[in-house]
Amino acid sequence: MEMHQLRYFAAVARTGNFSRAARECRVAQPSLSQQILKLEDEVGERLFERTQRQALLTPAGSLFLPHALSILEAAERGRQEIREMGGQVRGKILLGALPTIAPYFLPDIIRSFRTKYPGVELIIMRRPRNNSFVV
Amino acid sequence: MEMHQLRYFAAVARTGNFSRAARECRVAQPSLSQQILKLEDEVGERLFERTQRQALLTPAGSLFLPHALSILEAAERGRQEIREMGGQVRGKILLGALPTIAPYFLPDIIRSFRTKYPGVELIIMRRPRNNSFVV
DNA sequence: TAATATTACGTATTACGTAAAGATT
DNA sequence: AATCTTTACGTAATACGTAATATTA
Numbered sequence: 001m002e003m004h005q006l007r008y009f010a011a012v013a014r015t016g017n018f019s020r021a022a023r024e025c026r027v028a029q030p031s032l033s034q035q036i037l038k039l040e041d042e043v044g045e046r047l048f049e050r051t052q053r054q055a056l057l058t059p060a061g062s063l064f065l066p067h068a069l070s071i072l073e074a075a076e077r078g079r080q081e082i083r084e085m086g087g088q089v090r091g092k093i094l095l096g097a098l099p100t101i102a103p104y105f106l107p108d109i110i111r112s113f114r115t116k117y118p119g120v121e122l123i124i125m126r127r128p129r130n131n132s133f134v135v
Numbered sequence: 136m137e138m139h140q141l142r143y144f145a146a147v148a149r150t151g152n153f154s155r156a157a158r159e160c161r162v163a164q165p166s167l168s169q170q171i172l173k174l175e176d177e178v179g180e181r182l183f184e185r186t187q188r189q190a191l192l193t194p195a196g197s198l199f200l201p202h203a204l205s206i207l208e209a210a211e212r213g214r215q216e217i218r219e220m221g222g223q224v225r226g227k228i229l230l231g232a233l234p235t236i237a238p239y240f241l242p243d244i245i246r247s248f249r250t251k252y253p254g255v256e257l258i259i260m261r262r263p264r265n266n267s268f269v270v
Numbered sequence: 271t272a273a274t275a276t277t278a279c280g281t282a283t284t285a286c287g288t289a290a291a292g293a294t295t
Numbered sequence: 296a297a298t299c300t301t302t303a304c305g306t307a308a309t310a311c312g313t314a315a316t317a318t319t320a
Contacts, residue, residue, distance in 0.1 A: 001210055003137055004285085018300060028287050033300060035285075043217045050300065052294050060217050067213030071206050075136055078202030082178045082195050139310085153275060163312050168275060170310075187274065187319050 003075065005039040006068045008032045009047065013065050016054040092121040138210065140174040141203045143167045144182065148200050151189040227256040 011021035011032075018036070022029035040047050047061035057065060097106060102124075110122060146156035146167075153171070157164035175182050182196035192200060232241060237259075245257060 001138060001214070002285095019298085027285090029299085030288085030301070030303095031286050034302095037301080038285095043214060045217050045220070052299065055300090060220055063216050063220055064213050067209045067216070070209045071213075074202045074205045074209065078199050078206075079136070079178060081198050081202070082180050085180070085195055085198055137310095154273080162310090164274090165276070165313085166311050169277095172276080173310095185275065190275090 001039060001042055002035075003071075005035045006071055008035050009039060009068050010065070010072060012036060012048060012055055013057055013061065013068075016056065018050075018055055091119075092123060094123045094125060096125050136174065136177055137170075138206075140170045141206055143170050144174060144203050145200070145207060147171060147183060147190055148192055148196065148203075151191065153190055227258060229258045229260060231260050 008021060008025055008027070011024050012018055015021045015024065018033055019029050022032040025032060036047070043060070043064065045060035046058050047064060048055040049058050106124070110124075113120070114122065143156060143160055143162070146159050147153055150156045150159065153168055154164050157167040160167060171182070178195070178199065180195035181193050182199060183190040184193050241259070245259075248255070249257065
């Protein structure tokens, strides 16, 4: 049971159609079909009733769907929470740097750091224990 | 974010040690390490603080852990429910078969079917609309 | 030195896409 | 004929294990 298999499964359940699901998942339709078959093989039951018109959830499929959705949701929320946490890191960092070479590599580093941790106050020092200034 | 990465992540979180986690997951330790690094790369944050003694969850890791666990649990429960459902399919099936050839291929089919669906009553007919008997 | 995690790299697995074949309306 | 799914098969991506390289107690 792999993540992408669950994505494909959910898409087929939602659209009721392998081809449409494949388009939504941006994958070739036979590839999606293979992965659905593989998932069905692993759980030991057919998940869809394939008719010409549409792919309908079997009883096993209906039973499995909420679990698949909760997995996909948990994954998304996990990602989201960590992403949001980026902005919640707070504090101060005192950073010593040699004025002669700092301009060559510090700007890029500082820019990416401040994007990732806007809550952190960066303090760059020309030399230790003296003349600090906030960037 | 792949299923096995979440398994590895949960194992490291539980054992506090990459090597022990790798043994539990029956995978080489460098392979597990790679997958953890890959997961960290995807979510954009370190999930563990690596010290010599142990691997401790970072704030991001602590935030992510419950989601990972809920994913693994949902996967297990999905599998389990489908497995249990096998015994819940009920009904009757009327099956026509030619007595001359049925003995050669029916027994295996019937045996596996009854194992999978013990709640289904199989009725085999010697010839249509007459002399049915329950196997 | 011992115990740990990471990097390097070759191998084996596997998900993919294209093409062809079935199946059904 | 048209629409949809599965099968076949070669290719590309990737997870794996072994070995080597840090890193720190």
